[in-house]
Amino acid sequence: MSEAGGTLTVMEQRVSFITLAVADVARSRAFYVDGLGWRPIFEADEVLMLPVAERLILSLWSVEGFTAEIGEPPATGVAPLTLAHNLATEAEVDAVLAEAAALGAAVVPAQHRDWGGYSGYFADPDGFRWEIAMNPGDTGAFVLPPAD
Incomplete structure (x- = not known):
């Protein structure tokens, strides 16, 4: 407590x-x-x-x-939430979105965002939306795996 x-x-x-x-x-x-x-x-x-x-x-x-x-x-319908997966580079974002598309997921292509990052979305088989993002700020660094 x-x-x-x-x-x-x-x-x-x-x-x-x-x-x-x-x-x-x-x-x-x-x-x-x-x-x-x-x-x-x-x-x-x-x-x-x-x-x-x-x-x-x-x-x-x-x-x-x-x-x-x-x-x-x-x-029912589109859930009012997203799950996010942050990556270190724009190329990694594009690669994950391409992988999801190859698996049949509906994809919203990545683009540069007003908040300074780069992100796109895909929907899993049940329509849950995943944001795939490169976040240049502290929150992006917070969720990335440690560098080798």
Whole structure:
């Protein structure tokens, strides 16, 4: 527990899991594991768990399992969120977007942004949007893997 502005808080400022409800776990596995080469930490018929950072798991859960757990089905349409993947160069951004396109993902081509970066987007098989970005500021450096 810590004190924040004179009040006692119990919940730490961190995220452990990002869970996305997907229509077909096998299709998501084909995209993320077989296509992008990501390695699962756990998988079963209804769920696929992918470590995406130290102590952070991306959980792809069947809509049925998701609904049974939380008590109501997920909203339909484009989710009002994006997941972001920062890279060091514009060439790396273009390469990841090309890889996603080759896997059948809908891609919004990268462009230079008003905030100084370079980014584009792709949608995974369930329409979740990934921003692929080169961010020149401190937040970009914060999420990049260490240099060799």
